[in-house]
Amino acid sequence: MAKKTYIKAITEGIDIALAEDPKTLVFGEDVGKNGGVFRATNGLQKKYGADRVFSTPLAESGILGMSIGLAVTGWRPVPEIQFSGFIFEALDSIVAQMSRIRFQYNGTKNAPITIRTPYGGGTHTAELHGDDFENFFVGVPGLRVVTPSSAYDAKGLIISAIENNDPVVFLENLRLYRSVKGEVPDDKYTVPLDKANVVQEGKDVTIIAYGGEVSEAQKAAEKLAKDNISAEIIDLRSLYPLDTDTIFESVKKTHHVVIVQ
Amino acid sequence: MAEAKAVDFAKIKAEEGAAFAKPVRILDNDGKVVNKDLMANFTDDQLVDLMKKMVWERALHEQTMSFSQQGRLGFYAPTWGEEASEMGTASAFKKQDFLFPAYRDLPQLIQHGATVAQMYLWSKGHVKGNLFDARALRPQIIIGAQMVEMAGAALGIKKNKEKDTVAYAYTGEGGSSQGDTYEGMNFAGAFQSPAVFIIQNNGWAISYPRKKQTHAQTIAQKGVAAGIPAVQVDGMDVLACYEVAKEAREFAAAGNGPVLIETLTYRFGAHSSAGDDPSRYRTKEEEKPWFDKDPLIRLRKYLTEKGLWSEDEEKKYADECKDDFKKAMKEADAVEPEKVTDMLKRTFEVPTPDIKEQIKKYEAKESK
Ligand SMILES: Cc1ncc(C[n+]2csc(CCOP(=O)(O)OP(=O)(O)O)c2C)c(N)n1
Ligand SMILES: [Mg+2]
Numbered sequence: 001m002a003k004k005t006y007i008k009a010i011t012e013g014i015d016i017a018l019a020e021d022p023k024t025l026v027f028g029e030d031v032g033k034n035g036g037v038f039r040a041t042n043g044l045q046k047k048y049g050a051d052r053v054f055s056t057p058l059a060e061s062g063i064l065g066m067s068i069g070l071a072v073t074g075w076r077p078v079p080e081i082q083f084s085g086f087i088f089e090a091l092d093s094i095v096a097q098m099s100r101i102r103f104q105y106n107g108t109k110n111a112p113i114t115i116r117t118p119y120g121g122g123t124h125t126a127e128l129h130g131d132d133f134e135n136f137f138v139g140v141p142g143l144r145v146v147t148p149s150s151a152y153d154a155k156g157l158i159i160s161a162i163e164n165n166d167p168v169v170f171l172e173n174l175r176l177y178r179s180v181k182g183e184v185p186d187d188k189y190t191v192p193l194d195k196a197n198v199v200q201e202g203k204d205v206t207i208i209a210y211g212g213e214v215s216e217a218q219k220a221a222e223k224l225a226k227d228n229i230s231a232e233i234i235d236l237r238s239l240y241p242l243d244t245d246t247i248f249e250s251v252k253k254t255h256h257v258v259i260v261q
Numbered sequence: 262m263a264e265a266k267a268v269d270f271a272k273i274k275a276e277e278g279a280a281f282a283k284p285v286r287i288l289d290n291d292g293k294v295v296n297k298d299l300m301a302n303f304t305d306d307q308l309v310d311l312m313k314k315m316v317w318e319r320a321l322h323e324q325t326m327s328f329s330q331q332g333r334l335g336f337y338a339p340t341w342g343e344e345a346s347e348m349g350t351a352s353a354f355k356k357q358d359f360l361f362p363a364y365r366d367l368p369q370l371i372q373h374g375a376t377v378a379q380m381y382l383w384s385k386g387h388v389k390g391n392l393f394d395a396r397a398l399r400p401q402i403i404i405g406a407q408m409v410e411m412a413g414a415a416l417g418i419k420k421n422k423e424k425d426t427v428a429y430a431y432t433g434e435g436g437s438s439q440g441d442t443y444e445g446m447n448f449a450g451a452f453q454s455p456a457v458f459i460i461q462n463n464g465w466a467i468s469y470p471r472k473k474q475t476h477a478q479t480i481a482q483k484g485v486a487a488g489i490p491a492v493q494v495d496g497m498d499v500l501a502c503y504e505v506a507k508e509a510r511e512f513a514a515a516g517n518g519p520v521l522i523e524t525l526t527y528r529f530g531a532h533s534s535a536g537d538d539p540s541r542y543r544t545k546e547e548e549k550p551w552f553d554k555d556p557l558i559r560l561r562k563y564l565t566e567k568g569l570w571s572e573d574e575e576k577k578y579a580d581e582c583k584d585d586f587k588k589a590m591k592e593a594d595a596v597e598p599e600k601v602t603d604m605l606k607r608t609f610e611v612p613t614p615d616i617k618e619q620i621k622k623y624e625a626k627e628s629k
Binding site for chain 2: 029030033034037055057058059061062085086088089124125126127128129
């Protein structure tokens with residue numbers, strides 16, 4: 001199996017979603033011809049045409065507001081917000097609008113929107129280009145929040161997110177885009193949206209992490225092992241809802257928890 | 262017989278905006294005067310001063326790019342090609358005016374009182390980069406935010422009954438698509454506050470071209486919906502930019518309400534120093550006519566013909582400027598990096614209990 005970067009895995013996942021469902025639309029600032037400022041959508045406009053993969057004028061509330069209108073006319077939008085620091089321009093669309101549609105219409109309408117956006121520090125970006133803003137989205141009823149920590153999960157999770165019929169904030173860890181590589185099958189596979197992953201089993205302490213912190217937790221676990229402390233690492237993958245079954249099961253065993261954020 | 266129609270939408274669509282597509286211009290590409298009356302407003306000293314400011318800005322760009330390539334800076338948005346638009350407009354404002362710049366407007370902020378060293382510190386993400394002695398906020402990263410914030414400052418200035426004072430803000434033609442920009446103009450219009458909105462239309466928003474950004478024929482016409490007067494100006498003609506900004510400022514400062522200016526300019530190079538490659542989205546052929554409009558060429562030609570300027574003088578002045586920028590970089594490099602406790606201490610006026618604890622922890626680490 002070929003080793004692929006985290007960002008390549010995301011591109012492949014979006015590619016599969018576009019191929020499988022002609023209603024899938026991919027758009028955002030610089031997303032079309034340029035393939036996004038990080039090239040996450042590189043080549044997709046060429047492959048699927050500018051009707052389905054396109055750049056938009058510069059307006060985040062326009063991008064996410066329009067996503068809702070597209071959703072209620074039968075489309076499956078996959079909008080990109082160039083950096084998560086710019087998402088606040090569109091917070092109304094996320095928190096007060098799309099997350100409530102299913103609830104407001106008793107399930108007769110829904111908003112199958114996957115908002116992709118890079119987040120996280122460690123890459124020497126300008127202000128508001130490297131923040132961890134996931135807490136703003138966690139706990140909004142009707143809104144899923146996921147973030148992959150590996151290339152494998154990135155592809156499987158983006159496909160699940162796009163196929164899911166509710167809105168999902170799909171957070172892409174900026175530092176991992178090109179620094180992380182892993183085995184990624186060429187074909188379609190999915191990773192469940194609300195299932196945490198036990199990255200490593202252990203018996204003395206549970207380390208709960210996600211996104212860019214999972215590899216940090218692994219480094220810490222190696223150090224602990226030298227002191228004969230066996231750490232279990234849980235990668236949440238889904239920040240909302242939380243997979244409490246996996247967490248509780250682990251803590252019952254280890255009786256100690258460290259949360260890495 | 263054809264059915265009678267109340268409205269000719271096609272005609273309206275075709276003609277809307279035409280009134281604004283007449284950029285004010287004083288010098289043409291070749292340095293020939295196309296508006297003698299306006300040219301008469303300028304003294305020789307003023308003309309040389311505007312030339313020097315553009316040479317200064319270009320030198321600043323070249324030197325800053327070189328620092329950036331050496332990895333000595335953080336984020337930098339190149340200003341190459343936009344010297345007339347930036348220096349022409351900026352020169353029209355006064356010390357008491359309140360500036361709201363965006364990330365590409367460091368040169369205007371320096372003209373308004375910040376130092377080059379402070380702007381380098383800003384690029385490096387150091388708080389001292391924000392502590393300039395100028396009535397201005399730091400360069401805005403969130404596109405559009407400055408436009409609506411500036412409307413608030415203009416209202417504040419009005420409520421303070423400050424005489425001969427305006428607020429002014431810059432964004433790009435991309436930024437004109439943000440709701441914030443329209444909201445800012447609408448609020449300034451509704452409150453008739455002394456605001457000057459400047460939209461530098463440099464043809465591109467990263468990879469997205471002006472013609473796709475909006476179907477409006479001009480950006481200037483966006484002022485109509487807010488009920489504010491607007492004008493398009495040749496953004497490669499520093500004299501026209503200065504003249505228009507000066508008149509806009511006078512109009513707003515006199516209590517007549519806000520004004521919108523669209524400068525027609527061009528981003529000669531990449532969007533940012535972070536590795537954007539323009540050849541992915543535009544061709545050399547598209548760029549060519551804009552390079553012919555280089556704002557330095559036309560004023561240089563005009564001044565040289567009048568014996569007020571020479572290539573030697575220009576080279577000497579640019580070199581002097583670059584020496585200053587090198588000193589500024591040294592000055593910025595000599596500033597001590599911020600400590601974690603510095604950042605923690607300025608989060609609240611009175612640190613919260615958890616932050617107090619963190620300060621204690623980091624103080625212990627930092628004193629080691
Ligand atoms: C709210 C927000 N959205 C997106 C960005 C990312 N971004 C930075 S510059 C830019 C293009 C801006 O184009 P324009 O307004 O024309 O200004 P220019 O850069 O051309 O001066 C984009 C999309 C941002 N900084 N802020
Ligand atoms: Mg622009």
